[in-house]
Amino acid sequence: MTATRLDVLAIGNAIVDIIADCDDAFLEAEGLTKGMMRLINADEAVRLYDHMGPAREISGGSAGNTAAGVAALGGRAGFIGQVAPDQLGEFYRHDLTATGVEFITPAQDFGVATGRVMVLVTPDAHRTMNTFLGAAQLLPPEALDPAQIEGAAILYLEGYLWDPEIPRNAMVKAIEIARGAGRQIAFTLSDSFCIDRHRDGFNALIDGGKVDILFANEVEIGALAGMADFDAAVAAVQDKVETLVVTRSEQGAIAVSRGERAQVAAEPVARIVDTTGAGDLFAAGFLAGRTQNRSLEDSLRMGAIAAAEVISHYGARPEADLKALVARKLG
């Protein structure tokens, strides 16, 4: 195997978060289920935006957040995703690049704008996401750079990218290229509703041995396994992948890897402001730890530290110096 140029190359929906506060009554009036991500079309995007309060725009997207987190932790990170040649697309590229992430997928004018998600944050810090995919849903397989994929130790994929057909094809092609180069594949289940939409596809990937490192939260692992009991769901999935990582919010996280098991508590947070990106940054911390040859437990701790930072402020990208934070807490 040749040397790697990148530690983690993430592929996902390039999405800018449009974040506004709201109360529970607003969610109810809009018919929204707290904590879920739903896909919306252009008309619904306009309608909902008209109703929403004043907002802040911060680059997001699940895999993009993870790439930013890996870079902020000192890892060599890349991102593949589709933006349009517009202001949102420019912000997106700037924010990733400024964090130190390699992002070479060219913007393309397909007649649709860069994707955005209207993130509604309730006073309990939970986020409800309304995603207009825009250009992100048009990432063509041709946009992939095989040499970039072959040079990355880990190819990281978000389940959300399974929703639109064109990027799904790009993902499948990326997996083949990575596998051909002997690289590892990491995959996040993203969202329980996303699993409902694509359970067969996800299981085919996992059962087909295409996933080395699988990320899920408590609800998602249950949805994938079709079991309500946490331990039973973990037991049902853990042998299908080399490494399984499951986050449990305030109960911390567990990992099972080649028969080894580790767990960590959640990091304390002074005030939880916005839980968007918690899972993305947990994945970033864990992957950064593994590519730095840290132990399974220390890698989990890096995940917990990165997740704790991101939920302490609005937006799903790190604001603090994560590398210094980990050095202080973990050495």
Next chain:
Amino acid sequence: MTATRLDVLAIGNAIVDIIADCDDAFLEAEGLTKGMMRLINADEAVRLYDHMGPAREISGGSAGNTAAGVAALGGRAGFIGQVAPDQLGEFYRHDLTATGVEFITPAQDFGVATGRVMVLVTPDAHRTMNTFLGAAQLLPPEALDPAQIEGAAILYLEGYLWDPEIPRNAMVKAIEIARGAGRQIAFTLSDSFCIDRHRDGFNALIDGGKVDILFANEVEIGALAGMADFDAAVAAVQDKVETLVVTRSEQGAIAVSRGERAQVAAEPVARIVDTTGAGDLFAAGFLAGRTQNRSLEDSLRMGAIAAAEVISHYGARPEADLKALVARKLG
């Protein structure tokens, strides 16, 4: 005089803030003076943005912030300013409208994008602003709606709008319309460097009796009067306007109105994050207080409360429920 439709109608540069953290070394390397606002062209905007860290975008603009603050305090507020028909312009309109501000100036395609200011926030919470005016500098006098101006109790103007020639003409026309309808004119000096650029113009406005309520901070009142001593500068200016309001950062603020003098301490803030918008929100609180017929001292306190809220987070628009905050603190 006919009844009013609006309490405060603000006219200013329609600008989206692009806010990033940086350290003092970055300011030095870029040749920037901490705390100042400078105007930059498109090339410099691109160059600086390339160097800046990941950012968040939040609608701003001095007078726009004041209008948003008045609305958040329960006042009837309007805004006049020029945006382009682009994504930033849509965000700008949305954020003002969602706060309850009337914003009817149509977007216009002059071939330039909506204005933006790159706000660099150092760890001491001070902000250094790099403004690309874009469409804002092209607000034509024809965009004014005379009936809107005639229906507003107070026309509020930002000194920054004196920089570009076309909106300066619009301001002068707006002042004439407001004066013709017997309305009050409020004016903020904006920035000491802005005063250096336009001292003669500002003094002509003030000496010509065109300003009823003048807002300044400690540095600005000194720059306008050409006196380093605070009390001397206030004494030199106070009789030229009906009401003079001067903010003094952590030393609170004073007001002099028709011979009456009041002062307040600064409101305590748990943690100052970003001082952008402090003066804008102070003006909002004071104007909301006056249009609610509050005393000079209570109006200053409303200013202090609104300013304290806005410096406790990133961005120059209120995030907390200002109306409830004032009701709790002031009754």
